[in-house]
Amino acid sequence: MSCWETIADYGLRSIGIGERLLPRTDFTICQQFTLIGSGMIWNIYFGVLALAMGFCLATGIAVGKAARNPLIRKPCEWFVFLFRGSPLFIQFFLAYEALVLLPREGFEIFGITAETRWLTRAWAGALIVLFLNTSAYTAEIFYGALRSVPKGDLEAADAYGMTGWARFKRVTWPTMLRLAWPAYTNEAIFLFHATTLVFFSGFPAWQQRGDALYYANYFADKTFNPFVPYPIVAFYFIILTLGVIGLFALVNRRLNRHMPQEAKRIRYRPQMIR
Amino acid sequence: MKKLILGALALSITAGAAYAGSHSVVRMGTEGAYPPWNFINDAGEVDGFERELGDELCKRAELNCEWVTNEWDSIIPNLTSGNYDTIIAGMSITAERDEVIDFTQAYTPADPSNYLAASDDVDLMGGVIAAQTGTIQAGYVAESGAMLVEFATPDETIAAVQNGEADAVLADASFLAPIAEQNGDLMIVGDPVALGGGVGMGVRESDAELKAKFDAAIQSMKDDGSLNALIAKWEVSTQW
Amino acid sequence: MAIFSFCTDPATLETARWFVCYLTNGKHLIAYTSFGTVLLLLAITAPTALAFGFGGAIAARSRIAPLRWFGKGYTSIVRGVPDIVFFLFFVIALDQAFEWTRHQFFCPDWPDAIRQGNDFVVCQRAKLPLSNAPQWVHEVYGFLLAVLTFAIVFGAFAANVLFGAMRAVPRAQIETAEAYGMSERQAFWRVLIPQMWVFALPGLSNLWMILVKATPLLFLLGVEDIVYWARELGGTKGALFDYPHPDWRLWYFLGLLVFYLTLTRFSEIVLGRLSQRLSHGQATLAGEAQRKAAV
Structure with missing residues (x-):
């Protein structure tokens, strides 16, 4: 079987397209690269969606944490503390245990049955955990940036007569984002790394559809040789990390386009790498 | 770092004084x-x-x-x-x-493998079957046509059947027997499968x-x- | 091996006493010591990783190109790979590397190949630890391997932080030192390094937090840590055991959650104090604020 055929058979195996049975004997390097690469689909899925959703929630939480009203501030502080203070490994486990406790038949709400089974599946359950987790970390980064928005910028906004929402949208938020961006880049890298934990603690793999690490584990288990599959995962992740850094650098350049030349280069002086 | 390796070496050298033949x-x-x-x-x-x-x-x-x-x-x-x-x-x-x-x-x-389920009318060939990752049972379920769901430890496979995540679990008969005995809700179903x-x-x-x-x-x-x-x-x- | 005399027949005990006996049986006592294992690992790994990071940062700044490449390569490759992937094969790789080195040293005349098919066979003297060493030696060795793996991974992150911190020290400080006639080396050790810490502290604090939260992966490195015991103790216990119980892993993991939340909270407080202390007399905003407050 040529390598192209292998790619055709297994390239999308992680989402259930292609050959149903995983290779069982005569494992080739090509098979390992293909299947582990196929698993990367899930890592990217979890990473991208959690980051996108987390970005929105984090902005809200960061503003909430900076609020004067303790009724808003306290819950935000507790949320950040809970998710930043405990290992993701344990969060996954507890979330899975809690989600399977939901009634099997779903809830009856106003005569409509709300299904809950899908929450125990990794694509939903693990995504929620990752989403909440990255929201907490990102909120802390944004909160730090929010507090270091230069006073002068806000005074200038006042002078222009901007208030409330307009001031936040046009001055505070863009400045906060610009200040937080280097640290946020690191958070994004860490989040992608964290996606490898999904099938490792708590969430089960259905029909052998898993992420890159799941397939690496499969091969390590079948070939009894950990020195091939795990470095392949490492290789994929180095590429992914470089991609993330490149993409975030582009955004960074846009965020800083009005700044003097010096600030345009992303400076890795991580104040808050995760 | 150097100290660490030296420490590990020193440790093994002192232990090496009692060096003897193979095994x-x-x-x-x-x-x-x-x-x-x-x-x-x-x-x-x-x-x-x-x-x-x-x-x-x-x-x-x-x-x-x-x-x-x-x-x-x-x-x-x-x-x-x-x-x-x-x-x-x-x-x-x-x-x-x-x-x-x-x-x-x-x-x-060869210890036969058994299915353990919460009811006796589950579809063993087409339903959702749990197994421990990397066992011969997992390989068997993947080939049988049933939907395989894999867990890292034996305990989790049993828990999956109890909470309805999976219809049944396939594992060694000797491992499942005491569990079926103690758990009123769980029972051995289907015929034993000879594996390995x-x-x-x-x-x-x-x-x-x-x-x-x-x-x-x-x-x-x-x-x-x-x-x-x-x-x-x-x-x-x-x-x- | 029971602590309390009334624990001889667990099946007859009423609930409160049953729990007292259950929580003090031999297995639980071993499990409690694993909290110490985790704390000890943190205590040893943190300075080791810092040393690695320091070496990596100096290498990355070096004028000698190969050393610089090594420093940059180390930090960027290790940072690009999820720690769990490292943990899954690195310990065996390290162990084999050590044994291979010892083999070359102790048994240069060994006739057989080291790699025989799938087997990795070194001469008896090269085994690490020797196969007849007592179990505790094996455990200490496994623990040290885990420390080394953690240090290599987190050293790369520390190198990144320290590299940034060294660049953050105002250029004028070094120029002043040179104007006072200090050599490059003197300026580095007497001016740059002492001033660097205050810039490095936020990054290092975060790194410490990540390190704390990476310890649940210790069980992957073959160390019987708190997660191993939470799984082991919480799992369903049948009639073979003196204290049978259903699946209690949820409660054990909730216990771990509390442990980690306490540990991180405690760390936050200590690191906050340290940050105050380090800012003292520094040419930064926080240092300036302290100076003004004192006047």
Whole structure:
């Protein structure tokens, strides 16, 4: 079987397209690269969606944490503390245990049955955990940036007569984002790394559809040789990390386009790498 | 960093003073999470059928044995890497494993596998079947056409059936029997499935000497009936 | 091996006493010591990783190109790979590397190949630890391997932080030192390094937090840590055990959650104090604020 055929058979195996049975004997390097690469689909899925959703929630939480009203501030502080203070490994486990406790038949709400089974599946359950987790970390980064928005910028906004929402949208938020961006880049890298934990603690793999690490584990288990599959995962992740850094650098350049030349280069002086 | 390596070296050199011939101590690797085969008892020691069997085999082969536990996932790489000398962990003899390590002769006949389910009308060939990752049962379910859902530990597979995540779990009959007995909600369903070629001890392929010693010891226990007595005591499988 | 005399027959005990006996049986006592294992690992790994990071940062700044490449390569490759992937094969790789080195040293005349098919066979003297060493030596060795793996991974992150911190020290400070006639080396050790810490502290604090939260992966490295015991103790216990119980892993993991939340909270407080202390007399905003408050 040529390598192209292998790619055709297994390239999308992680989402259930292609050959149903995983290779069982005569494992080739090509098979390992293909299947582990196929698993990367899930890592990217979890990473991208959690980051996108987390970005929105984090902005809200960061503003909430900076609020004067303790009724808003306290819950935000507790949320950040809970998710930043405990290992993701344990969060996954507890979330899975809690989600399977939901009634099997779903809830009856106003005569409509709300299904809950899908929450125990990794694509939903693990995504929620990752989403909440990255929201907490990102909120802390944004909160730090929010507090270091230069006073002068806000005074200038006042002078222009901007208030409330307009001031936040046009001055505070863009400045906060610009200040937080280097640290946020690191958070994004860490989040992608964290996606490898999904099938490792708590969430089960259905029909052998898993992420890159799941397939690496499969091969390590079948070939009894950990020195091939795990470095392949490492290789994929180095590429992914470089991609993330490149993409975030582009955004960074846009965020800083009005700044003097010096600030345009992303400076890795991580104040808050995760 | 340098200090660390030096420390580790110093440690091993002082220990090296008592250096002796090959296999002055035989390290027995087991999982410690698969009752009644092997488990950690309430005192925190390795216990179970294989503990008792292993100690008896070592006595007969006049070996000085020591017990260590290792995660199931990496139990074979750690053997070939030399971190311990045998695997005695309820491991079925399969062709794939035999390519990488050697097995002694089997000390229990092929233990049939059973399905455990919450009701007796589940679809074993088309439903959702749980199994532990990396076991022969997982491979069997993947090929049977049922929807395989894999968990890292045996406990999680049982939990999956209890909470309805999976319709049934496929595992060794001896592991499931006590669970079905104690749990009113769970029952053995369907016919037993014969998988694997019995359970044997794993040794490195380069370690023919040790394999011969254990082979002889197992044979002597088979011959005098003490092995059957042990099997009966721990209810791990059928008799020889 | 029971602590309390009334624990001899667990099956007859009423609930409160049953729990007292259950929580003090031999297995639980071993499990409690694993909290110490985790704390000890943190205590040893943190300075080791810092040393690695320091070496990596100096290498990355070096004028000698190969050393610089090594420093940059180390930090960027290790940072690009999820720590769990490292943990899954690195310990065996390290162990084999050590044994291979010892083998070359102790048994240069060994006739057989080291790699025989799948087997990795070194001469008896090269084994690490020797196979007849007592179990505690094996455990200490496994623990040290885990420390080394953690240190290599987190050293790369520390190198990144320290590299940034060294660049953050105002250039004028070095120029002043040179104007006072200090050599490059003197300026580095007497001016740059002492001033660097205050810039490095936020990054290092975060790194410490990540390190704390990476310890649940210790069980992957073959160390019997708190997660191993939570799984082991919480799992369903049948009639073979003195204290049978259903699946209680949820409660054990909730216990771990509390442990980690306490540990991180405690760390936050200590690191906050340290930050105050380090800012003292520094040419930064916080240092300036302290100076003004004192006047």
